[in-house]
Amino acid sequence: MVDVGDDAPDFTAPLADGDVDSFTLSEELGDEPVVLAFYPGAFTGVCTDEMCTFRDNLGAFEDVGATVYGVSVDTPFANNEFRDQNDLSFDLVSDSDKEAIEAFDVVDEDFAGFGYAVAKRSVFVVDADGEVTYKWVTDDPGVEPDYDEVEEAAAEAAE
Template identity: 35%
Template sequence: MKILKTMLITLSLFGLFSDASAQLKTGATVPDFSLQDQDNHTFRLSEALAKGPVVVYFYPKDDTPGCTKEACSFRDSFAAFTDAGAQVVGISSDDVASHKKFAEKHNLPFTLLADEKNEVRKLFGVPKTMMLPGRVTYVLDRKGTVVHQFNSMTQATQHVDEALAAIKKL
């Protein structure tokens, strides 16, 4: 037991596991933020929320298998989100040029934001999983309150199902 405890402490010191207790939970209000999108335009959360609910999904990296599957799933369900008055926003630490290439390659009709310094990821408290940036989706109502969140690295397409179900309840 002592060895296991020592191993877990060592792993956490090296950032292999992240404390999910800092993660924004249902009922929390998200502070306003701004980042550059794939077209190098400034996106402000407050301006997006003025138009309706926002689905914010954090993903590890552009054009990797799981992230591509997730993004294409959001793309394929995009009409359902817009019909419900919701916007979809993807965020990773990739730069604007990478997001532009990723969006064009996969015909992504939604906003991708470049969080190169991981400031917004930290603002939301998105945990790491085995050294990788986490995959977490948040559904925000018009007031910026988290009404639903889903955290899973392996169930990339379930993020869309979870978000759609939450949007339909608003």
């Protein structure tokens, strides 16, 4: 399992950014931290609340230079529609082959008893060197992260 102090696993997946591009974590690391907010599924109640809360608090992350990405197993087309409908101003990673959720060990193998594997709701902050400096994972898809704690972790990773 990926933990604080570990190198973040690298992965490549489609990026829903209004178009469909490619995202490789190692290529996104620069001088500032990256926040990876894994969520089970677009268009679901708690996931919509979570992504909209990140949207509403995006300025706090931008102030420290952190870049926020939502990550789910949804297709890039679904994620683009999710972005549009919720006016999300950050990009969503479409981990439909489950490479990222497996690498970060945040797979919910039987989401809501439907036998469908999705991301556990979780947040990782990765600093410019690729080190995980913050980790939050829950087995309860109805629980949201402590957003103030995530903002603080991003600010600390930027120092």
